[in-house]
Amino acid sequence: MKLEAVELLRLNVPLKGAFRTSFSSINTHQVLWVHAITDVGEGWAECGANERPDYSSEFHHGAATVLKEFLLPDVFALGDDLNAEAVAPTLHWAKGHRMAKAAIETAVLDAQLRAAGVSLASYLGATKARVPAGVSVGIMNSFDELLTHVEGYLAEGYLRIKLKIEPGWDYEPVRLVRETFGDDLLLQVDANTAYTRDDFDLLKRLDDFNLLLIEQPIEEEDILGHAKLAAYIETPICLDESIVSADIARDAIELGAAEIINIKPSRVGGYIESRKIHDVSVANNIPVWCGGMLETGIGRAANLALAAMPGFTLPGDTSASSRYFEVDTTEPFVLRDGHIDVPTGPGIGVDPIREIVDSYTVSQEWVRAL
Ligand code: SMG
Ligand code: MG
Numbered sequence: 001m002k003l004e005a006v007e008l009l010r011l012n013v014p015l016k017g018a019f020r021t022s023f024s025s026i027n028t029h030q031v032l033w034v035h036a037i038t039d040v041g042e043g044w045a046e047c048g049a050n051e052r053p054d055y056s057s058e059f060h061h062g063a064a065t066v067l068k069e070f071l072l073p074d075v076f077a078l079g080d081d082l083n084a085e086a087v088a089p090t091l092h093w094a095k096g097h098r099m100a101k102a103a104i105e106t107a108v109l110d111a112q113l114r115a116a117g118v119s120l121a122s123y124l125g126a127t128k129a130r131v132p133a134g135v136s137v138g139i140m141n142s143f144d145e146l147l148t149h150v151e152g153y154l155a156e157g158y159l160r161i162k163l164k165i166e167p168g169w170d171y172e173p174v175r176l177v178r179e180t181f182g183d184d185l186l187l188q189v190d191a192n193t194a195y196t197r198d199d200f201d202l203l204k205r206l207d208d209f210n211l212l213l214i215e216q217p218i219e220e221e222d223i224l225g226h227a228k229l230a231a232y233i234e235t236p237i238c239l240d241e242s243i244v245s246a247d248i249a250r251d252a253i254e255l256g257a258a259e260i261i262n263i264k265p266s267r268v269g270g271y272i273e274s275r276k277i278h279d280v281s282v283a284n285n286i287p288v289w290c291g292g293m294l295e296t297g298i299g300r301a302a303n304l305a306l307a308a309m310p311g312f313t314l315p316g317d318t319s320a321s322s323r324y325f326e327v328d329t330t331e332p333f334v335l336r337d338g339h340i341d342v343p344t345g346p347g348i349g350v351d352p353i354r355e356i357v358d359s360y361t362v363s364q365e366w367v368r369a370l
Pocket of ligand 1: 021050055136190192240291292293294295317318319
């Protein structure tokens, strides 16, 4: 197959309510889409980069720039030798920029699979038709607000709750949620690197609550620090930001720093690398689950396919479209019995609804081979 043109779309998608983490509070999700036009058909992907380099070093405009200046020209230059499996090796020379790389690889993979009539789920080796859904709950202004939100999500049927934490919003909110909703609630926390090696005693106090895991408590680069913390506390350490490749996953597991892994395809450079992380984790008896970057339907569909692989034994952040959006960019994903159906159609299995996409689009440009 051959890449003929790429449309880069920027969307501003309003959220139903503010989503606050230890690093930001957003009311609008700014999204970059990669729409690949190939000789065998089109493909779609949503880039995971945030507006600001706050979750990782990547950001929205940076991803668009590196795609235009360096990544897309090399993919165009493959000519007829293009296939999704060739994208990562071709772009390997470019350091980092995994979210941008993931976006072009995924758009090409979608086109390739649509043309072959194969779903992303079957390409990845998925074994489930539906996946259990968790929900990520942001930092709130008050405990009342927190309990109201958690109660609402549980009433909708979500099977596990993840609380965002930061210094000053940790022990008390977790205690309240545990005491209010009981010992059977599957409960975990995510610090997005908000703590340091000086906070180990504070983090150890969270052992009181029988959490499923604590996600990324300290710096992305501090894998050894996570290993030390894992040896110090009972709560399993789950790495998110730190795991940027299958090689890093292997090392983190060997060091004892990753007792559980959150796999986000955008963070690691795509679905093919995600499958490798899944495989290395399964081989080492490390449970994995699928994280999220507030994807709209295009990205959510692909994440659900990944989450249907056998090693994904914990509920993911793969919640319903209605968790964040009044109106999604595709047919919405809905929660049924706490689960979401995995798309079965070719490629990612969903199509953008053009009128809705147009209403969110703030800019659009075409990139072609020189
Ligand atoms: O897609 O539901 C989602 C987001 C889940 O909490 C979530 N993601 O570190 O895991 C994480 C965060 C990153 C959010 S960046 C705004
Ligand atoms: Mg996280």
